[in-house]
Amino acid sequence: MFENEIIIIGGGLSGLTAAYLLARQGKKVLVIEKKSYPFHRVCGEYVSNEVKDFLIREDLFPFEHNPPSINRFRLSAVNGNHADFPLELGGFGISRYVLDHHIFQKCLEQGVQFLQKTQVIDVRYESKKHCFLVETNDGTILPAVFVLGAHGKRSKIDKKLDRPFIQKRSPYIGVKYHIQAEGLEDQMVALHNYNGGYLGINKVENGHFNLCYLGSREQLKTSGSIAAMEETYLYKNPHIREIFQNAHFLWDRPEVINEISFATKQPIENQILMLGDAAGMITPLCGNGMAIAIHTAILAAEAFRENQHLTEIQEAYQKNWNRYFRKRLFLGRKIQQLFGAPLVSSLAVKLLQSSTFLSRQLIRQTHGTPM
Ligand SMILES: Cc1cc2nc3c(=O)[nH]c(=O)nc-3n(C[C@H](O)[C@H](O)[C@H](O)COP(=O)(O)OP(=O)(O)OC[C@H]3O[C@@H](n4cnc5c(N)ncnc54)[C@H](O)[C@@H]3O)c2cc1C
Structure with missing residues (x-):
């Protein structure tokens, strides 16, 4: 038996949850994460209640941080015209800084091993020896019986694995701030469109709000700076202008990422089970x-619990992944096309204003049910 039965590449939510569940099954798990906990990452930090019961059941819910409940949704068009709806299932707000760190600590309690500040640069499957060889940026090569890819939407390792989606550049960037502001509703998640993207805002822990937007690489390039781009494009939506003008920004600069791609991916590639965004990313909206x-981490852990051999584990995971996510990700891609353009977003708001049925369907079809 190898020292590492399972190596997980990346310790975001999918990698950490899988590590926790697999360690609870008695497996020896090593997570390799290129950053070190705790750290901020670009994310809207609104967590759907689909996973709340699961987190509570598994002792992973961060009760001590008192995450605010969110049960209302506001959608505004580029011109500021808006519609409000109740969120049937709802969610809660919590920063990734807190949530990921919380689950990381729970993993340590279960005996999960971590290599932090370490990047996986290559993975090879040796079919004759039935093992993986995982190479890190310091030149170490670690053998493992199984490897899970939980490295997020886009990573250097995708290039090395020659995954098809990596060939195409993506036009999207993501920008995130934490702010304090008066007059924002505590229990509301709002999505404000502007010409070129959309911005989400909701409360997280400590009375802070997360302000995060999906924007355009091209607009940033032509504006020359984030601040200039915000003034030129985002402020055209009066809701966004008001939020920025009344906000107290808590960091010197925002977290920024680029190359956010919603392209189709496969849940198994190069013999690796891909989890979370590494298997396919749903649009943030x-x-x-x-x-x-x-x-996805729950499905992977189930596949390991019920099967022993790599091919059986792969089959079980792929079948369930397709069952739960293929349609949702497809619909998410279609809905994404409705947003960020003036006419379309205004029509979408009007349609949803006039039809409670439609707004419910839109939310239901892209969301799952509680686990
Ligand atoms: C702008 C924006 C807003 C969003 N808002 C929301 C929201 O409000 N609600 C919501 O539910 N979702 C939201 N999302 C989506 C959500 O952030 C992701 O779906 C989620 O983080 C996916 O988790 P993951 O574990 O797959 O990947 P991640 O959380 O991205 O974790 C991947 C980890 O892998 C590490 N890594 C990468 N490559 C390597 C390597 N080679 N070696 C070692 N480590 C590596 C990274 O450092 C990272 O820690 C948003 C996304 C964006 C872009």
């Missing part, structure tokens, strides 16, 4: 990428 990441 659906507000449940984190729930999906956790759900």
